[in-house]
Amino acid sequence: MSLTEFLIEVAGNYVATIGFGILLNIPRRALNFAGWIGVLGYFVYKFIVIWGGGYVVGNMMGAVVIGVASLQAARIKKMPMILFNIPALVPLVPGGQAYQMIKYFALGENSTAFVFLIQVVMISGAIAFGFLLSELVNRVQQRVWRHRR
Amino acid sequence: MSSQKKRDQLILHTALTAGRIMIENGSEVERVEDTMERIAHNAGAKTSQLFVMITGILMAINGEVGAQIEPVKRRTFDLEKISVVNDLSRQFAAHKITLQEFANRLDHLDKSTKYFPFWLQLLSAAMVSGPLEVVFRHNLPDFWITCVVGALGWLVFYLLNKFIQIRFLSEFAAAATIGVLAIWSVHLGLGNSVDDIIIGSVMPLVPGVPITNSVRDILAGNLVSGPARGVEALVSAAAIGFGIAMVLQFL
Numbered sequence: 318m319s320l321t322e323f324l325i326e327v328a329g330n331y332v333a334t335i336g337f338g339i340l341l342n343i344p345r346r347a348l349n350f351a352g353w354i355g356v357l358g359y360f361v362y363k364f365i366v367i368w369g370g371g372y373v374v375g376n377m378m379g380a381v382v383i384g385v386a387s388l389q390a391a392r393i394k395k396m397p398m399i400l401f402n403i404p405a406l407v408p409l410v411p412g413g414q415a416y417q418m419i420k421y422f423a424l425g426e427n428s429t430a431f432v433f434l435i436q437v438v439m440i441s442g443a444i445a446f447g448f449l450l451s452e453l454v455n456r457v458q459q460r461v462w463r464h465r466r
Numbered sequence: 467m468s469s470q471k472k473r474d475q476l477i478l479h480t481a482l483t484a485g486r487i488m489i490e491n492g493s494e495v496e497r498v499e500d501t502m503e504r505i506a507h508n509a510g511a512k513t514s515q516l517f518v519m520i521t522g523i524l525m526a527i528n529g530e531v532g533a534q535i536e537p538v539k540r541r542t543f544d545l546e547k548i549s550v551v552n553d554l555s556r557q558f559a560a561h562k563i564t565l566q567e568f569a570n571r572l573d574h575l576d577k578s579t580k581y582f583p584f585w586l587q588l589l590s591a592a593m594v595s596g597p598l599e600v601v602f603r604h605n606l607p608d609f610w611i612t613c614v615v616g617a618l619g620w621l622v623f624y625l626l627n628k629f630i631q632i633r634f635l636s637e638f639a640a641a642a643t644i645g646v647l648a649i650w651s652v653h654l655g656l657g658n659s660v661d662d663i664i665i666g667s668v669m670p671l672v673p674g675v676p677i678t679n680s681v682r683d684i685l686a687g688n689l690v691s692g693p694a695r696g697v698e699a700l701v702s703a704a705a706i707g708f709g710i711a712m713v714l715q716f717l
Contacts, residue, residue, distance in 0.1 A: 322604075325600060325601075325606075326600075326601050328597070329597030329598065329600050329601040330597070330601060332593050332597045333593065333594045333597045333598045333601070333669070335590070335593070336589075336590035336591065336592075336593035336594040336597075336670075337590075337594050337669075337670070337672075337674065339582050339586060339587060339590035340587060340590055340591060340594070340620075340670055341492075341543050341544075341545050341674070341675065342543070342544045342545055342546045342581050342582060343545045343546060343549070344545075344546050344549050347549070359601070395556065396549050396552065397493070397497060397545075397548055397549060397552050399492075399493065399494065399497075399545065399548070399675075399678065399679070399682075400545050400548075400549060402678060403545070403674045403675055403678045404674070406674055406677070406678060407594070407598070407669065407672060407674055408598065408601065410669070410672050410674075412598070412602060412665050412668065412669055412672070413602050413603065413665050415703070415707070416661065416664060416665045416668070416710065417661075419707045419710050419711050419714070420661070420710075420711075420714055422711065423710075423711040423714040423715055424714065445681045448678070448681045448682065448685075449681070449685055452682070452685055
């Protein structure tokens with residue numbers, strides 16, 4: 318990945334996350350943080366895929382990082398966590414695969430469509446599981462935090 | 467006795483209104499339960515019993531006869547309101563506002579809607595479509611046409627949602643519009659790849675709030691509300707898919 322591509326992807330993810338945040342009407346104060354969390358989550362996914370971790374693990378780790386970072390942002394800004402993790406999730410959505418699946422089903426090429434269907438199911442499952450893990454990390458962290466005080 | 471009863475009534479009203487506003491605008495159930503319990507506790511109720519579902523809330527305080535019901539009839543996505551309820555609840559816990567003020571502000575919040583201006587929403591729909599098309603497909607030449615198609619698709623969704631108020635139908639129509647515009651723009655030579663334009667343009671319609679909340683509700687053990695949200699997300703996704711598939715049939 319060249320530097321130009323990297324910068325284009327950073328800018329693209331940041332702008333797209335903020336745009337989705339505006340469509341959901343999240344408060345102005347939360348927009349910047351949400352944008353950076355979106356970039357962070359996407360790049361965790363991207364680098365795991367580049368280093369050969371596979372797209373399922375990549376999406377899962379991306380979702381974990383988004384979940385953990387959102388809780389930190391929620392603490393710093395004293396705002397609900399969903400303001401950060403919902404827009405940040407958008408770059409991980411398997412839009413491309415879902416579209417290919419629909420397209421091949423519509424064209425009647427069912428065997429190709431099933432390949433994409435399985436990918437969509439795997440990625441959605443990985444993201445859901447990633448959120449589960451991040452919740453686990455957050456709860457453990459909260460316990461430790463409370464215990465220490 | 468009478469003043470105690472009035473006070474209890476006010477606590478119930480405040481907590482129920484706060485809960486309804488949060489569910490209506492896309493909060494997860496656990497947060498609603500937490501906020502309502504805090505409000506009741508901070509207002510001096512000894513105990514509170516809650517039953518929160520995605521279509522209605524039941525609440526009683528101090529173990530008295532006479533729980534109250536608050537139905538939740540409409541569902542939109544306005545995360546700012548959730549944030550405002552959260553702020554108000556924090557201020558109330560810190561004794562910066564009284565219970566009566568809290569109730570008044572909630573009633574005011576319930577009536578007013580403060581969205582971003584329309585042009586900014588349209589622009590941000592374009593800014594979701596174009597950049598994500600580039601990120602997903604690395605197709606720079608189609609950036610501008612994807613922005614335009616995405617914004618127009620979202621405009622159809624917005625207008626239909628305002629006038630017929632059936633979310634799934636609006637999504638279906640918006641997806642079909644995106645498909646037609648994408649094919650048309652490639653025919654006219656404005657774009658190169660129908661696939662890439664469609665993939666970018668449907669991104670503003672993605673049901674992000676139900677997906678996220680569904681997972682979080684199921685994890686928190688709300689086995690009624692979680693799957694209900696999941697069905698909402700699934701029907702939205704299916705509506706978008708059918709819209710696109712219908713257009714591709716006539717390709």
